[in-house]
Amino acid sequence: MKRLPSNADQALDLGEKGCGQLVMELMLAMRALEPGQTLLVTAYDPAAAGDIAAWCRMTGNTLLQTLSDSSSHQFLLQKGPNHTC
Secondary structure, rough: OOOOOOOOOOOEEOOOOOOHHHHHHHHHHHHOOOOOOOOEEEEOOHHEEEEEHHHHHHOOOOOEHHHHEEOEEEHHHHEEOOOOO
16 A cells, blocks of 8 residues: 555554544544644544544544555544534
């Protein structure tokens, strides 16, 4: 898999965690960031792409980039100015 930029402010490996646990860990990781900072997320759950995209829309964060291969996905998220979680 081609990697997303490694200059993200933080990285989070969610492994095979599903929706509930994935969203909870994502929320906690984003809380530690300042608006504008980025989080590089790696996930192996096939539904992660939809879950993360929906979570970003609901919370005011931005999904900057997605990269997938047959077994994993990487997402570059940016904390929004009005992050609600």
